[in-house]
């Protein structure tokens with residue numbers, strides 16, 4: 524899978540060189556590159572922002588550097604990429620979004636800063652690929668980089684081969700619409716706290732039932748919205 528990110532703070536993306544995603548890159552399962560938007564400017568100050576038409580607080584990202592970046596990055600692409608604008612005004616990113624995007628060949632994350640990006644950049648991107656505006660939650664970050672990293676990690680770990688033990692993907696939170704059950708390891712008693720006896724029983728049917736009950740109870744208490752309640 525190929526993933527590009529366009530940003531004025533490419534250093535953020537060094538986090539993707541660590542751990543499993545770093546290994547996935549080394550193994551060629553993931554081809555990731557961060558592009559500095561300022562490399563597509565032509566003035567001495569490498570300007571990427573300007574004041575908004577119609578007035579209002581703050582600065583907007585100007586269209587020209589984005590247009591050049593897209594022409595450069597999307598021009599090399601063999602099949603229609605998905606261009607993701609990170610935005611608190613977008614659809615909310617879910618595990619189902621991660622699954623859907625993990626099946627695509629080329630993703631491009633456009634990370635805005637300031638008060639956002641000139642709308643024509645989004646309209647232009649739509650002539651080059653499939654555009655999605657995606658938020659990672661109902662709160663506002665200073666820019667899209669942290670949001671893009673969260674999405675890239677959630678997506679890339681679903682690409683076959685990235686996680687060694689694929690079974691671990693099956694039992695985790697959100698894989699079946701429920702939160703994960705609580706887990707325990709040795710010792711069976713620690714500081715007066717005991718592991719639930721059913722887990723030591725060796726009765727696999729009983730353990731599976733207990734885990735499922737725990738998932739439902741936890742989801743009902745913490746995230747009733749997931750149960751449609």
Ligand code: ADE
Pocket residue numbers: 609610611657658659660661662663664665666667670
């Ligand atoms: N940029 C700023 N806030 C964001 C959010 N919640 N999700 C995605 N991108 C953002």
